[in-house]
Amino acid sequence: MSAGHGSGGHGRKSRTAHEEEHENHERWAVSYADMMTVLVGLFIVLYAVSQVDQVKFEQLRQSLAVGFGHAAPVALEGSNGALTGVEAFQITPDLRSEAGIEAEQIQGPSKELTEDEQRAAAASVEYQRLDAVAQQIAAALAPEGLADRVRFRITERGLVVGMVADDVFFSAASAELTATAQRIIDTTAPVLAGLPDELSVEGHTNAIPVSGRYPTNWELSSDRATQVLRRLVEVGGIAPHRIAAVGFGEARPIDDPGVDPIEANRRVDLVVLSSVPEDVRALLPSLAAANQG
Structure with a gap:
């Protein structure tokens, strides 16, 4: 009996173990x-x-x-x-x-210029620009028959347009613009109006003491410059902030043996003030002398 019971119990354990080993x-x-x-x-x-x-x-x-x-x-x-x-x-x-x-x-770095070469190149460019302005003014005056009534100079300050022609511009001891002076100013103004530079209108007189309404030549030269400035602004259309007037009296006469100092210094200079650096402007007179020579 005991043996049969034990054998039956072993059979149940075998079936349980077989079921746990089922493969997926x-x-x-x-x-x-x-x-x-x-x-x-x-x-x-x-x-x-x-x-x-x-x-x-x-x-x-x-x-x-x-x-x-x-x-x-x-x-x-x-x-x-x-x-x-x-x-x-x-x-x-x-x-x-x-x-x-x-x-x-x-393509590779270019040759480096020295400071002197750079200044010389800049001065040459500025001289050519100012000379071109002078040629424009002369070309505008030529059809009016007025080209010989002004003189052009390029200095360390810029381009100087000298209104020097005996008594063509002003009578003695007078700041009133003549008809010829007005024509010259009106013809020159459009060229000056198109420039970016500032302008200086500078009045001059000869060494003869004045009499009448002006106490000294300082007042006379200042009035001459002012009359030209007013014409340039009011008729020529020059912007007021670009232009100024100054009188030098007889202190800066023309140093030219070929002209009569009495008549020639009864004048007004229109100066196109160059804006390049001072060390570049200092080379302009030598360039002007070389080109005139």
Whole structure:
């Protein structure tokens, strides 16, 4: 009896152990799904990396081409994706034009100029500009038959337009503009109005003491300059903030042995004041002497 009971109990334990060892035949599907997820992620990463590298490569190629002075192409025949066809597409703009680099700037550094050479070059440019202004004024006066009524000088201050022609501009001891003086001023004003420079109207007299309404030659010269200034502003359209008048009396006579100092110093100078640095302006008289010679 006892043996049969024991044998029956052992049989139940064997069946329980067999049921716990049951094998799951669908486990491969989980591993397959994991592998496919990893592969999809890998392809996405490779696609993204290939696009970034392609753009970076083209940008690098453009930069190197510009650095060595060669024109960089702006279009490339090729694929713009891993699974798409061949088509033309824009890569990057020309880096030279984007940076404002001119062709001569990438050919290598130019010869450096010394400070003296730079000043000389700047003075030459300024002299040519002032000389061109003088030629414009002379060309405007020529049809009126007035070209010989003014004298041009380029000094360290700028262009001096000297209204010197005996008693053509002013009568003795008078600041009243003659008809000829008004025509000259009105013809010259449009050229002066188009300049960026400031203007100085400077009155002068000869050494003969004045009598009548002016106590001294200072007042007479100042009034002459003021009358010219008013004509330039009120009739010629010169901006008031660009122009000033000053009287020198007899203190600055014309130093020219070929003219009569009594008549010639009854004058007004229109000075186009150069705005270049003083050390550059100091070279203008020598350039003027060389060109006149």
